[in-house]
Amino acid sequence: MFRQLLVLVALAPVFCFAQTEWSVTLPVFHENAQMVDAQTLANGDVIAVSISYHENDTFLLNRAGSWITHFSPNGEGMGTEHVQDGARCIKATCLSKGTSGHPYQLLALTWDSLTLLNRSIGQFQVNALGEIGTSNHHLVQDGTRDFIFFDAALDHDSALFIAGGVNINNIFYAPNRLLLMRLGTDGTELGQRILDTASTLTCGLHSVLLDSLMLTSMIAGSIGPWGITKYLRFNENLDYIDGFPGTSVTGNGNLLPPDSILRDSQYMSVLPSGSIIVSGRIGSTAQNQGLSFVATRLSPTGLQESVFMPEQETLFDFCSLLGSHDVEPDGSVVTAVVHNFNPYNYSMSTIPSRIQIYKLDTMLNVLCDQVAVDGAEDGSYYMLNRVKATPDGGTLLMGSRMNVNTQSLPQPWIMKIAPWDCQSSIGEQDVTNTASVWPNPGSTGFTAYVNGPLLNQGMLTLYNAQGQDVGQTEVVQSAANMDATGLAPGMYLYRITDGQGALRATGRWVKE
Numbered sequence: 001m002f003r004q005l006l007v008l009v010a011l012a013p014v015f016c017f018a019q020t021e022w023s024v025t026l027p028v029f030h031e032n033a034q035m036v037d038a039q040t041l042a043n044g045d046v047i048a049v050s051i052s053y054h055e056n057d058t059f060l061l062n063r064a065g066s067w068i069t070h071f072s073p074n075g076e077g078m079g080t081e082h083v084q085d086g087a088r089c090i091k092a093t094c095l096s097k098g099t100s101g102h103p104y105q106l107l108a109l110t111w112d113s114l115t116l117l118n119r120s121i122g123q124f125q126v127n128a129l130g131e132i133g134t135s136n137h138h139l140v141q142d143g144t145r146d147f148i149f150f151d152a153a154l155d156h157d158s159a160l161f162i163a164g165g166v167n168i169n170n171i172f173y174a175p176n177r178l179l180l181m182r183l184g185t186d187g188t189e190l191g192q193r194i195l196d197t198a199s200t201l202t203c204g205l206h207s208v209l210l211d212s213l214m215l216t217s218m219i220a221g222s223i224g225p226w227g228i229t230k231y232l233r234f235n236e237n238l239d240y241i242d243g244f245p246g247t248s249v250t251g252n253g254n255l256l257p258p259d260s261i262l263r264d265s266q267y268m269s270v271l272p273s274g275s276i277i278v279s280g281r282i283g284s285t286a287q288n289q290g291l292s293f294v295a296t297r298l299s300p301t302g303l304q305e306s307v308f309m310p311e312q313e314t315l316f317d318f319c320s321l322l323g324s325h326d327v328e329p330d331g332s333v334v335t336a337v338v339h340n341f342n343p344y345n346y347s348m349s350t351i352p353s354r355i356q357i358y359k360l361d362t363m364l365n366v367l368c369d370q371v372a373v374d375g376a377e378d379g380s381y382y383m384l385n386r387v388k389a390t391p392d393g394g395t396l397l398m399g400s401r402m403n404v405n406t407q408s409l410p411q412p413w414i415m416k417i418a419p420w421d422c423q424s425s426i427g428e429q430d431v432t433n434t435a436s437v438w439p440n441p442g443s444t445g446f447t448a449y450v451n452g453p454l455l456n457q458g459m460l461t462l463y464n465a466q467g468q469d470v471g472q473t474e475v476v477q478s479a480a481n482m483d484a485t486g487l488a489p490g491m492y493l494y495r496i497t498d499g500q501g502a503l504r505a506t507g508r509w510v511k512e
Contacts, residue, residue, distance in 0.1 A: 021394065022075025023373070025401050026050060026412040031063070034347055034383065034400035035412040036322060037095040039104055040390045044073035047130035048398065049092045049106060050412035066092035066108060070130045075416060083124060085135050089113045090122055094322070096152045096160065102185040103128050105160060107152050110137055118143040121162065123187055136187035140166060140179065141194065147179055150322055153207045155214050157236060159184055163204025163216040166194060175203045178221055180238045193238040196221045205266045206323075210276070210300065213241055217266035217278065228261045231268075231276075231302060244302030249282055249294050251304040251454045252477050259284045262294055265324040269333070271362055274300045279324040279335055281317075282309075285343050291316045292436070293337040295325060297364055306453045307478065308335075308364035309436040310356075311507075316341045320399070323386035332367060332422075333360040334395050336387045340375075347400045347410040349381040357387070357395060359422055365452045366434050367422035372397055372415060379405045382413065393419030435496055435505035441512045445484040450496055450505050454478055458498045462509070464490070484511055 026033070031052055038048035048071065053064040066083040083090050083106065092108040102125050110122035119140055125133035140147045149164025160183040165175025182191040196202050202221040207214045213233040224232045227245025235241055247253050248260040255261075265280040276298045283291035295308040310317075318341035325335035336357045342349035352375030359367045375382055384399040395417040400410035436449045448460055458475035462482060473482050475496060482494070489511050496505040 021416040021418045022071075023415040024071065024075055024077065024413070026069060026080075028052065028409050028411050032347060032400075032410055033412050034385060034410060035398040035414050036092055036385050038386070038388060038396055038398055038414060039095050039097065040388075040396070041128065041130060044392070045078070045130065046071040046073075046075075046396070046414075046416070047095070047104070047126070048412075048414050049095045051092050053091060063113075064089045064091040064109075066090045066106075068106070068126070068130065068132060069412075071414075081132055083108070083132060085110070085122070085124075085137075087113050088118075088122070088137070093149060094151045095126065097154070098160075098185040099154075099158050104130075105152065105185060106132070107149075107160075107162070109148065111143075119145065119147060121149070121181060121183075123160075123183055125187070134187065136189075138181060138183065138189045138192070140181075140192070141168070146173055146175070148175055148203065149179065151206050152183075153209065153214070155182070155209055155236060156212045159190055159236070161207050161214045161234075163207050163214075163218065165201075165203030165219075168194065174201050176200060178202055178204055178218065178223065180204070180234065182236065182238060191236075191238050195238075195240065196223050206268055208268045208270050208276070210270055210274070215268065215270075215276070217246075217268055219263075227255055228258050229263055229266060231278075231298075247302070247304070249296055249304070249307055249309065250449075250477050250479050251307065253303075259289065262296060265319045265321060267320075267322075267324045269325065269327050271297075271327075273362075275305060275362075276300065277325060277327075277333055277362075277364075279319055281319045285316075290438075291318055291341070291343060292438070293317050293319050293324075293335075295333070295335055295360070295364055297362070304454060306364045306451075307449075308358075308360055308366070308451045309449055310337055310358065310366075310369075310434075310451075311436045311440065312438045314339045314341075316343050318343065318384075320384040320387050321346065323388065326387055326389040326395075328359070328389045328395075329391060329393055331362060333362065333364070334358070334387060334389055335360065336372065336384060336397060338382065338384050340381075341383075342381070347383045348402055348407075350404055350407070352376045352380060352404055353382045355382055355384060355397065357397070357417065359420065363453055368420070370420065372417060375404070379403055383410065390416070393421075395420075435494075435507055437494070437507060437509055441510040442484070443512050445482050446509050448475075448480045448482065448494060448496065448505075450475065450478040452504075455496075455498055455504055458496055458504060461495045461497075462487075463493045463495065482509075484509075487511055 104126035120137035147166035224243035229246035232243035401413035
């Protein structure tokens with residue numbers, strides 16, 4: 001017997017395009033180029049950092065450079081300054097906020113261009129007008145080993161805390177030890193430590209201040225609890241205090257399988273409640289399994305409180321590489337997904353990409369979304385490094401852009417999205433959530449995952465175009481698997497309810 005659904009409305013996907021204040025593509029300064037960070041000044045100007053490097057670089061080779069470009073509030077270029085210091089190569093990673101006396105800090109990987117030695121973290125003072133001032137170079141170990149880092153954050157004493165990775169065995173190899181460094185904003189080195197005993201990939205990714213300690217997201221390593229990824233806290237002496245492992249985004253607390261663990265970027269924001277927003281990706285490139293963007297909300301001890309996983313639209317949907325979300329002045333969370341990302345060569349592709357941005361409340365419910373840029377319209381492949389909120393409620397997107405038709409080298413690219421209002425109050429709302437469904441279209445069935453607060457138990461019901469109930473499956477820990485092998489090709493609608501019958505999500509699925 002089929003149960004009749006009284007009202008069924010099938011809507012084709014509608015893309016709302018963002019209102020762009022301005023978008024700028026800079027020339028290639030050297031070879032491959034991309035924009036890695038930016039800051040909005042008090043007067044509304046934007047200063048942005050671009051890097052250019054040899055296309056065969058892994059971590060550090062002899063050709064790399066960095067530039068700071070100054071934009072007016074309306075995106076007009078006001079000049080570009082080459083970041084130089086003698087014969088050193090400078091590969092910028094971030095432009096961090098500092099203190100009132102030293103408002104901005106440009107941090108970079110630096111080394112001698114002739115000997116490839118004296119490998120250091122370069123610290124350049126940038127004033128409130130975006131002008132480069134004095135510089136200091138902090139040698140990592142003896143200056144002969146490869147290292148890498150991606151970001152810096154102020155600790156409770158307003159010192160810069162940096163977490164990265166270093167290879168203590170070979171040059172030009174991936175990091176196998178955790179690198180920690182603490183710098184004063186005046187250029188003074190306050191501490192440096194190399195930790196871990198692992199022989200495999202180990203690297204700190206991003207750090208935030210949490211309860212007077214620095215919480216660092218990282219890859220693997222032997223410090224702290226076992227985990228493919230983990231989150232560790234350190235004090236001002238760079239001592240390990242405690243931590244928790246990264247677990248499956250299903251919310252069941254499992255440490256495996258690897259494909260269900262949040263990886264890459266692992267960018268964090270601490271909410272006033274003490275909960276932590278972390279974003280990155282899940283999935284694998286093995287056998288074309290696919291990649292998906294994910295943002296999770298964790299308690300201060302690592303328990304999953306909610307999750308956002310937008311519907312996977314292409315085989316490889318990816319996060320911003322360096323900063324994959326940010327918190328807006330009104331408390332909402334802004335993030336972005338790169339559809340048709342190329343995981344084999346981040347900055348180059350033969351297929352156009354599309355960037356979709358989302359605004360979420362603090363429980364990761366979707367407030368609204370819009371397409372920021374569609375490369376199919378201008379023949380471009382866009383790679384995204386950072387998503388940054390601006391003081392006026394807008395959003396900065398930055399990375400690189402390349403012409404897929406001419407296969408020209410990637411160019412630094414930045415876009416300012418005008419402030420957008422979802423006409424909804426921000427906070428920890430209890431609203432109907434969306435669900436991620438994949439594969440869609442599919443041939444034998446699909447997996448659904450409910451975004452937002454964890455759904456311990458519920459029911460997924462599938463309806464055909466006539467509104468008839470054609471199948472049900474149980475939802476456990478926000479996930480459900482629907483077998484549709486006996487159904488005819490066509491469009492179906494799903495409805496997900498909780499244990500009390502309240503609606504949690506609706507959407508459509510197409511059987512091929």
